[in-house]
Ligand SMILES: *[C@@H]1O[C@H](CO)[C@@H](O)[C@H](O)[C@H]1NC(C)=O
């Protein structure tokens with residue numbers, strides 16, 4: 122979706138929808154998470170579409186989605202992100218309606234400002250606007266482009282083209298800098314245009330009517346494409362209501378139809394469809410809009426970021442939108458093919474910024490083990506992964522962390538390869554070490570699938586390196602043994618309940634040593650041993666969820682578990698590894714019920730491009746993915762029945778007898794009609810060809826799961842691991 126129509130003034134926000142039975146869009150509250158640090162985008166968008174039309178508010182702090190609940194309105198702009206932090210991005214191709222003088226200000230130089238003072242602010246580098254008269258008409262239309270750079274991902278210059286049409290006659294003036302440079306009435310045929318660096322550039326259109334329709338198309342390719350995008354998507358004879366209805370219909374058919382339930386509790390329905398809405402805003406499908414290369418492959422942009430979304434969002438996108446997902450995987454490979462590196466984060470056609478490991482590796486492995494093949498070139502995908510694991514990326518001298526590249530790749534690789542651990546000469550040394558281990562496990566998995574046994578062995582061994590950071594002398598709250606910083610001479614003293622600044626140059630990024638010590642997700646069996654066995658493991662998890670036990674880092678919540686950030690996402694489910702599924706349900710349910718609401722302030726932290734909402738969705742479904750393995754934790758569903766359309770005529774049906782606000786512990790479960798005693802199911806069990814989960818829920822905490830423990834594929838000798846992983850790889 123490249124175009125949007127706006128009716129002035131602000132009527133685009135009026136809502137008087139005809140509510141039909143299948144209009145699940147009525148439950149998607151698009152302002153959820155838009156205040157209180159959720160940073161979601163509350164404007165108008167299509168599923169995974171490029172255009173996000175919304176208002177920009179100026180308050181003197183970063184407006185990450187453009188919107189803030191207070192502040193001075195500076196215009197409607199066409200491109201935004203949703204649920205990101207860091208520093209503002211986009212806020213371009215602006216229109217500012219003014220009722221007082223019946224003007225529309227088109228400001229080519231408008232961008233969202235940043236106030237973080239880290240050299241991350243966007244710049245307007247130059248552009249052009251030209252105004253022409255519509256044929257046989259007193260109406261004018263405008264075309265042009267703006268070139269911008271920087272923002273959170275420190276992008277190089279990129280250009281957006283625009284084309285705007287009004288349905289009312291007007292006069293206009295263009296401006297450059299502070300001066301208006303044309304007369305009120307311009308002669309036909311003398312349309313001015315300007316090329317500019319850092320100046321203000323735009324045009325003001327003056328109308329005689331208070332109400333008018335403005336249609337704007339954008340493109341990354343050309344003004345011609347921007348103009349034809351309007352004609353393709355929002356024709357001259359369409360009303361605002363038509364455009365709105367078409368957008369609602371797209372959400373209903375492409376997204377909300379994928380999950381159905383007979384539930385009537387409106388709060389739950391709002392939580393379900395609102396969360397689905399926000400996990401379908403990013404990444405954006407910009408296929409056909411990539412100016413950087415000639416390619417027939419799909420192109421996806423606005424990845425914020427795999428660090429945020431690989432745990433819960435991409436595995437759910439795979440299930441709900443298999444076509445998008447395969448295209449995303451192909452796009453990742455194609456970005457490597459043309460730019461040299463796969464992205465961990467990307468927007469405006471540029472990679473950056475990498476917060477931890479190269480977590481695109483985990484996304485690849487997840488797609489591989491779950492049988493995504495289609496048009497994906499897996500040999501190329503694996504080459505992209507190997508580059509991440511072997512080649513030190515060129516330092517882009519990011520002031521956030523000058524010790525190595527933040528653009529792409531693994532900049533702490535030198536230590537990783539030479540020493541098997543990461544010394545503090547690199548920022549985020551400990552949190553990256555545990556992520557690099559999971560990344561290397563992902564390489565091992567795909568290598569095995571491709572029959573590359575030598576590489577399987579190499580990366581499998583490297584995936585154990587996180588153990589080299591286990592400092593058995595670190596202790597807190599009567600627990601000993603945590604992931605700690607070390608240099609060549611040995612460990613460095615570290616409080617498990619503090620991550621210092623928790624930022625780019627610290628030992629741990631955005632989470633406590635306590636939390637990261639649970640993050641070697643491929644090698645949980647070893648982690649349980651290091652912690653002191655199953656009982657200690659459960660006690661330590663319980664301490665994580667004990668109210669009032671919190672860290673010295675004020676940014677974290679009232680427990681050591683932080684519902685608002687990704688390194689904690691898996692933690693409430695880890696009880697299942699030692700067959701305490703009842704505690705998995707107790708803790709994950711508590712988090713979902715206490716920190717999420719379908720209200721503007723209803724997210725516990727930044728949405729992170731929908732990562733937060735996808736975490737909630739899994740909780741509602743009653744499953745949780747272990748990304749990179751074809752394995753799902755069993756939770757407890759919120760609905761007496763829920764059906765997920767898996768495409769190709771397959772579906773997953775979930776029923777829950779006895780479901781209620783206080784009756785949510787699993788008493789028993791049947792999987793495809795068979796009585797189940799394991800805490801987990803595999804991709805093949807319920808997703809590959811569909812399946813059926815029949816829960817019986819109740820008040821009692823029951824230790825019903827007594828069967829085979831969840832696999833810990835990273836905890837074995839190379840030979841045993843080869844057998845174990847081969848068993849769960851899809852047959853070719
Ligand atoms: C918003 O505009 C008003 C009126 O011009 C001004 O007084 C106020 O300082 C502005 N607010 C901000 C946050 O800039």
Ligand SMILES: *[C@@H]1O[C@H](CO)[C@@H](O)[C@H](O)[C@H]1NC(C)=O
Nearest residue numbers: 129130131219220221222331
């Ligand atoms: C715009 O201004 C005109 C004239 O003051 C007024 O009649 C009209 O109601 C205003 N429209 C809106 C939506 O404020």
Ligand SMILES: *[C@@H]1O[C@H](CO)[C@@H](O)[C@H](O)[C@H]1NC(C)=O
Nearest residue numbers: 249250251252312313314315
């Ligand atoms: C800017 O627009 C004018 C027409 O108004 C055109 O002649 C000129 O080539 C444009 N410049 C660029 C760089 O597109």
Ligand SMILES: *[C@@H]1O[C@H](CO)[C@@H](O)[C@H](O)[C@H]1NC(C)=O
Nearest residue numbers: 386387388389392714759782
């Ligand atoms: C509806 O769902 C909400 C959210 O789960 C819950 O708090 C509320 O108690 C439910 N209402 C009824 C009548 O079950």
Ligand SMILES: *[C@@H]1O[C@H](CO)[C@@H](O)[C@H](O)[C@H]1NC(C)=O
Nearest residue numbers: 406407408409419444445448
């Ligand atoms: C992505 O966009 C391209 C170009 O519009 C389109 O052909 C393709 O079908 C889109 N992908 C999906 C999954 O809708």
Ligand SMILES: *[C@@H]1O[C@H](CO)[C@@H](O)[C@H](O)[C@H]1NC(C)=O
Nearest residue numbers: 597598599600660664667670
């Ligand atoms: C640690 O153990 C000591 C001695 O058993 C006990 O007094 C103390 O309360 C424990 N601390 C915590 C946080 O459980």
